Amino acid sequence: xxxxxxxxxxxxxxxxxxxxxxxxxxxxxxxxxxxxxxxxxxxxxxxxxxxxxxxxxxxxxxxxxxxxxxxxxxxxxxxxxxxxxxxxxxxxxxxxxxxxxxxxxxxxxxxxxxxxxxxxxxxxxxxxxxxxxxxxxxxxxxxxxxxxxxxxxxxxxxxxxxxxxxxxxxxxxxxxxxxxxxxxxxxxxxxxxxxxxxxxxxxxxxxxxxxxxxxxxxxxxxxxxxxxxxxxxxxxxxxxxxxxxxxxxxxxxxxxxxxxxxxxxxxxxxxxx
Amino acid sequence: xxxxxxxxxxxxxxxxxxxxxxxxxxxxxxxxxxxxxxxxxxxxxxxxxxxxxxxxxxxxxxxxxxxxxxxxxxxxxxxxxxxxxxxxxxxxxxxxxxxxxxxxxxxxxxxxxxxxxxxxxxxxxxxxxxxxxxxxxxxxxxxxxxxxxxxxxxxxxxxxxxxxxxxxxxxxxxxxxxxxxxxxxxxxxxxxxxxxxxxxxxxxxxxxxxxxxxxxxxxxxxxxxxxxxxxxxxxxxxxxxxxxxxxxxxxxxxxxxxxxxxxxxxxxxxxxx
Numbered sequence: 238x239x240x241x242x243x244x245x246x247x248x249x250x251x252x253x254x255x256x257x258x259x260x261x262x263x264x265x266x267x268x269x270x271x272x273x274x275x276x277x278x279x280x281x282x283x284x285x286x287x288x289x290x291x292x293x294x295x296x297x298x299x300x301x302x303x304x305x306x307x308x309x310x311x312x313x314x315x316x317x318x319x320x321x322x323x324x325x326x327x328x329x330x331x332x333x334x335x336x337x338x339x340x341x342x343x344x345x346x347x348x349x350x351x352x353x354x355x356x357x358x359x360x361x362x363x364x365x366x367x368x369x370x371x372x373x374x375x376x377x378x379x380x381x382x383x384x385x386x387x388x389x390x391x392x393x394x395x396x397x398x399x400x401x402x403x404x405x406x407x408x409x410x411x412x413x414x415x416x417x418x419x420x421x422x423x424x425x426x427x428x429x430x431x432x433x434x435x436x437x438x439x440x441x442x443x444x445x446x447x448x449x450x451x452x453x454x455x456x457x458x459x460x461x462x463x464x465x466x467x468x469x470x471x472x473x474x475x476x477x478x479x480x481x482x483x484x485x486x487x488x489x490x491x492x493x494x495x496x497x498x499x500x501x502x503x504x505x506x507x508x509x510x
Numbered sequence: 511x512x513x514x515x516x517x518x519x520x521x522x523x524x525x526x527x528x529x530x531x532x533x534x535x536x537x538x539x540x541x542x543x544x545x546x547x548x549x550x551x552x553x554x555x556x557x558x559x560x561x562x563x564x565x566x567x568x569x570x571x572x573x574x575x576x577x578x579x580x581x582x583x584x585x586x587x588x589x590x591x592x593x594x595x596x597x598x599x600x601x602x603x604x605x606x607x608x609x610x611x612x613x614x615x616x617x618x619x620x621x622x623x624x625x626x627x628x629x630x631x632x633x634x635x636x637x638x639x640x641x642x643x644x645x646x647x648x649x650x651x652x653x654x655x656x657x658x659x660x661x662x663x664x665x666x667x668x669x670x671x672x673x674x675x676x677x678x679x680x681x682x683x684x685x686x687x688x689x690x691x692x693x694x695x696x697x698x699x700x701x702x703x704x705x706x707x708x709x710x711x712x713x714x715x716x717x718x719x720x721x722x723x724x725x726x727x728x729x730x731x732x733x734x735x736x737x738x739x740x741x742x743x744x745x746x747x748x749x750x751x752x753x754x755x756x757x758x759x760x761x762x763x764x765x766x767x768x769x770x771x772x773x774x775x776x777x778x779x780x781x782x783x
Contacts, residue, residue, distance in 0.1 A: 275556075276550065276556060276560050277549065277550045282663075282756075283549060283755050283756065284755050284756050286755075287549050287754075287755045287756075383663070383664055384660055384661070384664055387656065387657055387660040388657070390656070391656055391657055397674075398671055398674055398675060401670075401671055402671060481560075482556050482557050482559075482560045483555075483556065483557050483560075508781045
C-alpha cells in the first residue's frame with residue numbers, strides 16, 4: 238500500500254464536499270479523489286438495498302484510482318452501507334456516523350441527544366444504535382427532516398420559510414429537552430444559524446464532517462499511512478473530482494465552498510462499475 | 511402488432527400515476543405496464559444526456575413486456591428525451607408536452623401562457639418551442655419551481671408554507687398577465703387549489719395528464735389499435751407496476767390515488783437494461 242496514494246471520498250452529490258473541505262483543512266498533505274453520484278441523488282429517500290448497491294459501485298470505481306482509504310461522506314450511505322461494504326474491502330473505510338456519535342456522547346450533559354437527518358438515516362437507527370453502544374443509558378431522539386435538503390439547494394439558508402419548517406421539525410426534539418443535536422446530513426451545517434436559533438443557545442450542535450476528518454487523521458497516523466509532506470503537487474494532481482452527472486454545475490459549486498478553484502470535474506458512467 | 515397488448519407508461523417515480531389514472535378513466539379497456547424509476551428519481555434536476563440514457567433503458571425494459579405504445583408520463587423526460595428516443599423506436603411514443611401545449615394554445619385568449627415545471631423542463635424550452643410552433647406570436651413565460659415536488663411529497667398540499675412558496679414562484683408570471691398556466695410537472699395537479707388561489711380565477715390551469723390521455727385515445731383509434739372490449743382481465747393482468755426501488759411504498763401510494771387497490775409492485779434493476 239502506497240502511503241502517498243489518495244483518499245477516496247464519496248457522497249450522493251455535493252454535500253460530502255463539506256467533509257472533503259475538513260479533510261483539506263485538517264490534513265493538508267493528503268490527496269483526495271472525490272465522487273458525487275449526481276445522476277442518482279438523493280440517497281435519503283431510497284432503500285437500504287439500493288443505497289448498498291450504489292455504494293458498492295462507487296467503491297469499485299474508487300479502487301480503480303488506487304485509494305488507500307475510503308470515507309463515506311454521506312450520512313445515509315454510512316447508515317445503510319458501511320457495515321456491509323466493510324466486509325468486502327481490504328482497505329480502511331470509515332463513515333460519518335461514528336465520529337458524529339462520539340462527539341455527541343462527549344458533548345451531552347443531560348444524556349438526551351437529538352439526531353436530524355434524511356428519512357433513510359433516521360429510519361436505519363444507526364446513529365441511535367452507535368450512541369447507545371458507546372454510552373448505554375443515553376436517550377436518543379431521531380427526526381427526519383426531508384425538506385431541509387431542497388431548501389438548502391434552493392438557497393433559502395436564511396429565510397422565514399426555512400425558519401418555519403425548522404420550527405415544525407425541531408419542536409418534537411425541544412419537547413424532549415435534548416442538550417445536543419447531531420446535524421446528521423451533510424447539507425445541514427449550511428443551516429447552522431437557523432438551527433442554533435431554533436434550538437436555543439443551550440443546545441450543542443455537532444457537525445459530523447468536522448469530527449470525521451479528526452477520526453481520519455487519527456486513523457492515518459495510527460497506521461503510519463500519512464502522505465509525505467512537501468510533495469508540491471498541482472491542484473489537479475492533488476484533488477480529483479468525479480461525478481455521474483452535471484459536471485459543470487458540480488465544479489462551480491465545489492469552487493464556491495472549497496478553498497481553491499476546482500478546475501476540472503469529470504463525468505463517468507457509474508452504472509458500469 | 512397485437513391490439514390487445516398493453517400500453518407502456520413511465521415516469522421518474524409516482525407522479526406519472528396521474529397520467530395512468532387518466533388513461534384508466536378515459537380508456538378503461540386498455541392494459542397498462544407502468545414503470546417508476548424510484549431508484550434514480552428525481553429527473554428534474556438532472557442533465558439532458560442522463561435523462562435520455564435513463565429513458566432509453568426504461569424503453570428497453572418496456573419493450574420486453576411487448577407494449578404496443580409508450581407514454582412518457584414525465585414532463586422532464588418528455589422535454590429532454592422524446593425526440594431522441596422516437597428515432598429508435600418503431601411503436602408510437604408520446605409525451606405529455608404536446609398535449610399540454612395544445613390545450614394551453616386552445617385556452618389562452620390574450621396569448622400569454624405561463625409554464626411551471628422542474629429546472630430541466632423549463633431549461634429545455636420544449637414547452638415554449640412547441641407552443642410557438644403551434645401558434646406563432648403567443649408569448650410563453652417559464653418558471654422552474656423546484657420546491658413544489660418536495661412540498662407535495664411532504665404532504666403539505668394545503669399549508670401556509672406552500673402558499674408562501676407558490677406566491678414567490680408565481681409572482682413573476684402574474685406580472686406578465688398570463689391567462690393560462692400549464693402545470694408542467696406531474697406532481698403539480700395535487701397543488702391545484704393553491705395554484706388556482708394564487709393565480710386568481712381568471713387564469714386557466716392546464717393539466718397535461720388529462721390532455722395526454724385524450725391524445726392517446728385519438729392515436730389508438732386512428733391506428734385501429736384499441737383493445738377489444740370485454741376481456742374480463744383480473745386487475746393484476748390488466749395493470750402491472752414495476753419500480754427500481756421502494757416497491758411497497760410505491761404500491762401504497764398507487765393504491766391511494768388509483769381507483770382500485772394495487773396488489774403487487776415488482777422491483778427490477780433498471781441498470782441492467
